[in-house]
Amino acid sequence: MLRKLTITACLTAAFALSQVPATVSAQELVIGTATGQTGGLAPYDGPAMQGFQIAVDEINAAGGIGGKYKIKLISKDTRSDAAQTSIAAQELIDAGISVLVTPSDADPSFAAAALATDAKIPAFSPAASSPTLPLMGGDYMFANFPGDNVQATVSAEWAHKQGLKNAYILYSPDTQYTTLPLYFSDVFKKLGGNVAGEGTYTIGQQDFSAEVTKIKSMNPPVDVVMTAAYEPDFPAFIRQLRAAGVTAQVIGSDGIDSPTTFSLGQAAEGLVFSTAGHATPGSALEGFNKKFAAKYGKETDTIFSAIGYDLMKVIEAGVMAAGSTEPQAIRDAVADLENIKGVTSEITYKGTTGMPVRQVTLIRVKEGERELVGQPSPTADLVPAPRMQ
């Protein structure tokens, strides 16, 4: 009886296994992307997926990953909506993908992370920078960007080195990312600086006159203002701040790595922000930017396209190391990756919880152009622990 059961079980298992490759060829890596190609995340997910596509085309033209696994992409638009993200992720998982790409923001990525964890499929967000994403998202959720806490540490150390002493931070509790200034505040205080005030705003608020009046009335005057606000809030904020005559140094983060920031004229002059890379002459990033221009017929205007390219390179390295397209094997291999050469930075996952170790770049806006301030490494013991909410 037991033998009969075993045989039946074996047959069933064999039958079930034989069914899987029927939809997914063994020599194919199926990647599902559930990203915000329309809506609020489109400025980030759009370019990220363009860069991702360049890497996919390159790899496939060279015969696939390791000359073995051709990449097949199934792309879905989440309309930047969290509920739609989980629907798209579920559909992709049901379609038998090996790797899932989620939106470039932590909040909708959480929706997909739970599904990916249940299905034991590795999931990657191209540009989410909240260090809580892989922590709360589980073992199968990976990020691909310098963490908010790391970016904030680099900015705070830079501000401290400039001799800036009295800070004001403006954050929004609406998303994980917009609370980045709270990390800045922690580090800046640790370095001996003073945080004169912590203002909040609502995403999409547009009118910052009340906050600006507060900043202006601070005594002693504030000499550095830090915010993670992005479009459309950030341009409105900095224009109103400068209009009120506040000349304090303003520090932003990667969300404002966008053409609008460089077209703000006098208001944005001298602004410094942290991002993921800079195309110095002869760098890999410059090479990527040329490829981008050749494929899409226009210059890339944001770092997020290169970030998308790097994400595919990480997945490629993971599949190479795993030697298979089996999701669990890819996940384990990625968690062990070290010094992967991306075009923006070297990328290491080994020893992290899924938030990669990557270089942070500080950029200054000078006459409407990018100026490299530096690519400093943060002091490790200053980096604050992820803030769980």
Added chain:
Amino acid sequence: MEIFIQQTINAISLGGTYALLALGLAIVFSIMGMINFAHGELMTITGYTLMYCGLAGFPFLVAAPVAIGVAILAAVIMERVAFRPVRNSSGATMLVTSFAVAVILQTLFQNLISTRSQAVILPDMLAQSIHFGSLSIGINQILSISITLVVLVALNWFLRRTILGMAMRAAAEDFSVTRLMGVRANGVIAGAFAISGALAGVAGVLWVAQRASVDPLMGFIPVLKAFIAAILGGLGSLTGAVAGGFALGFIEIYLAAYLPDHIQPYREALALGMVILLLLLRPNGLVPAFNVGREKV
């Protein structure tokens, strides 16, 4: 004290923009009994016109009137194409139609222009301010306050002194009787849309002058604020819309200015809570419309 005065100026400036927006909704509502949720998209159209004018090298002083003109045209076309066929339908039908128009326009902007935010080139002057002692008033704020004033006075004159204006006021009170007097319904309604387009255009220019960028979904938040302001003021009442707009501006600015830091994250909730409280005290709004609940059109 200086800070209080400064915050009050901030509140007047923001309230003025809300008032213009709410007025745009109210003028259509007073005549057709419909909230036009595509009103925000008229602002987006204004924004894109400003952007293209900037790229074509037009100075801002030329671009702004052109943008307002395009908004008026768009509003009239919107009425002709989308709302005239459903004019005699139920309120729900018209409401859903306006949502549909809004979504269709947003998708068109995304597909035909860009999903990304586009920068709008503005004169540097708009990011400067005039200082009176320790007070500083942004050029933007001065423009916003003075333009709001001019528009309110002009609208008042138009509604009281011109034939079309009087016809519109009459239609708002009793459309059937107005039609019996020989006033053409199409003309009055098209006029109402043209004015709402002009108001959206002016508010759109002020809004974009503040944010310096335009994106496909930018109309949503202003129309939401306008809706809150119009309800607060008393739906269908023009004076009410202005009062509601200013009330909302004052509530938002004073909360942002004087709430302690640790309560600030609940600001939006508190602001809406105060709106609800005001509505509990005055269910028909601050300045109720003359004919609440009567059949329209």
